[in-house]
Every structure is written in structure tokens, then in C-alpha cells.
Amino acid sequence: MTDDKKNKNHQSDDQDMMKLVDNLNRKEDVNLNRRAFLKATFGTTVALGLATTPFGVLSVMRDGHNDGERVEIAEADELAVGESKNFVYPKEGDTAILVRTKDDKYVAYNNKCTHLQCPVFYEHKEDILLCPCHKGYFDVNNGHPVAGPPQRELPKILVEVQGGKVYAVGREYRHG
Numbered sequence: 001m002t003d004d005k006k007n008k009n010h011q012s013d014d015q016d017m018m019k020l021v022d023n024l025n026r027k028e029d030v031n032l033n034r035r036a037f038l039k040a041t042f043g044t045t046v047a048l049g050l051a052t053t054p055f056g057v058l059s060v061m062r063d064g065h066n067d068g069e070r071v072e073i074a075e076a077d078e079l080a081v082g083e084s085k086n087f088v089y090p091k092e093g094d095t096a097i098l099v100r101t102k103d104d105k106y107v108a109y110n111n112k113c114t115h116l117q118c119p120v121f122y123e124h125k126e127d128i129l130l131c132p133c134h135k136g137y138f139d140v141n142n143g144h145p146v147a148g149p150p151q152r153e154l155p156k157i158l159v160e161v162q163g164g165k166v167y168a169v170g171r172e173y174r175h176g
């Protein structure tokens, strides 16, 4: 082998080595970047979780307090079987409906339709809750949607009858 050829081979070996080192460095960079990205993502998730926790806790406390109140909503004999009455619960603006069903049970729900918030009425002939806006129907015994656009049940208000009076005593959280 001539000296010239030897030099060329040597140069080529050096270049290969440099490429290899370069590739290794690049791999390390990618790994470092991936690690940095994961750290940043984790940090952001934790920070967001911590930042929103007080709102979640506050809302649970506020709702829990209001929903647990015992409020007289009617005299027991005020409604005949198949009649209804509107009231508010747990706070002003939370309109609701109390129904004395054909089976002589008292049931109550917040009466804003779960479709687009129109008020729901008791249709005594059919023994069903009706939203006239888009003909949404709810089962009076459990508040579940049975026909029309509504997909979610009405918020149920727990009711107790005691000493000739009907009380709202809380709200049962379901799907919304």
C-alpha cells in the first residue's frame, strides 16, 4: 500500500469515528429531550391539579351544605293524588317540582329539563313529567328520560313526609 493510500484510509477511519461519536451524542440529546419533556409534562399536570383543587373542594362543600338542608315544601294534604306544586330547592333559582303520584307517593325533582333547561311539568293524565319545549318526557317515579331529546335524568330531591308536612331533605346526585 502506498503512503497516499494509507493516509486516505486513515482519514476515512477518523471520519467514521467522528460520525459514530456524533450519532451517539445525537441519541443522548434525544434521550435528554425526552426526559426533559416528560418532566415538564408531569410538572404541568401536578401544577394544574393543585391549582384547581381548591375550586373542586369549595364546590363540594357549598353544594353539600345546601343540599343537606331540611326544608318544608308543602302540607301533606295540600296536594291531592295526581297533583303537583312548584318550589325552590336547595337555593333560590333552583326551581323544582313536587308530585303526589297516582300511587300516592311524593316525589320531587329540579324541574329544569336536562336538554335545554325549559321547565318540566307534571302531566297527570299520563302520569309523566313533560317538557313542552321539544316534547321531552321523564318517568315521574325516577326522573329518567323516556322520550324526546333529553339524555340525562332530572336531579332528584329526596323527600320525607312527617307530621303532616312534606320536607325536602337533600339531593341525589346522579349523572347530572
Ligand code: FES
Pocket (backbone or CB within 6 Å): 113, 114, 115, 116, 117, 118, 131, 132, 133, 134, 135, 136, 148, 149, 150
Ligand atoms: S328543553 Fe326540554 S326537551 Fe328540549
